Amino acid sequence: MKASPITGEALALYIHWPFCLAKCPYCDFNSHVRERIPSERFIAALKRELAHEAARLGRRRLTSIFFGGGTPSLMPPDGVAALIEEAHRLFDVAPDIEITLEANPTSVEIGRLQGFRDAGVNRVSLGIQSLRDEALTFLGREHSATQAVQALEMARNIFPRVTFDLIYARPGQSREDWRAELQQALTLVADHVSLYQLTVEPGTKFEGLFRQGKLDLPDDDLAAALYEDTIDIAGRYGLSAYEVSNYARPRAESRHNLTYWRYGDYLGIGPGAHGRLTLEGRMLATRRHRAPEVWADKVEAGGSGETSAEELAPVDRMREMLLMGLRLTEGVDATHFRQRTGHALEDALDAETLRLCVEEGYVEMLPQGGLKATPTGRMRLEAMLPMLLA
Structure with missing residues (x-):
């Protein structure tokens, strides 16, 4: 069968996997802890929703795929492979497509890295968050600093592109502490790193502690100094701040995230996913149902878990x-x-x-x-x- 012609704006695809081993106290993402994850059902629903959207959008040029969460490294690798294969079937995939998957440095997830690479993932994003055990405990993470380093070294041997996250401006953190931790981290960087200041988000455990006066964040002057230190030290290691919290060597920027920041079209599927899509000259802001099981019910009943598609003025x-x-x-x-x-x-x-x-x-x-x-x-x-x- 002859493929339909390419239509419309180039497209980035975001696939949301909503399940986690535990809910981090700083996280306001749409993530859910389940004793048993119904992977087979949710992968089938993601495939169906992707096909539904492709029928609406036409055969767009697909430039990136991002598996985010939640914790998508809890997905079985063959499910990731099936979704990538479906994207290739439905869209015109760029020869140099960037396919990113977020992973945590726990032993369960790291054991799947080679499987994700075999599935077609060519960029992995590790949620390391800190190289200090006491900070990892404070942040509610399920891994140790040693596991984080081991995971990063393993990932660099498997994937052509690797990035990881760190959170700074933590309670009690001095400039000297952060500079030392950052320099240790940057000796491990391949080509990209995301460095976020800790913020208190609505609805999180940290917000409750902050309201009770039990969470003392750095003042504005110290936060600014920490940000300046971050830019300075990253630059010494050859990484430039191409975005507020993202640093990369030349041509190693996240192509998927650049679509967001440059205000390009992106399709978001899965529970709670957002999108910005150009259709018939209109730009739509799309949103999916946040509750995983309700989203899956809606997809199984009608092909889509979308709850709104509002035209942006x-x-x-x-x-x-x-x-x-x-x-x-x-x-x-x-x-x-x-x-x-x-x-x-x-x-x-x-x-x-x-x-x-x-x-x-x-x-x-x-x-x-x-x-x-x-x-x-x-x-x-x-x-x-x-x-x-x-």
């Missing part, structure tokens, strides 16, 4: 594109901004606020009319953006 697209794009070191391209929002970049900005932000060194105008935030400005995006928009 121009002002919403402008706000989202600026919020995402200004996180990037490269900033927001003026031509691309007009293509995605229907408006000129300068029309979206309050002229007086923009002038003040330039004077204060928070943003810079680019030669072709684009806009980027400085390192100082990227730390203030959430406060700055509402004032910057016209």
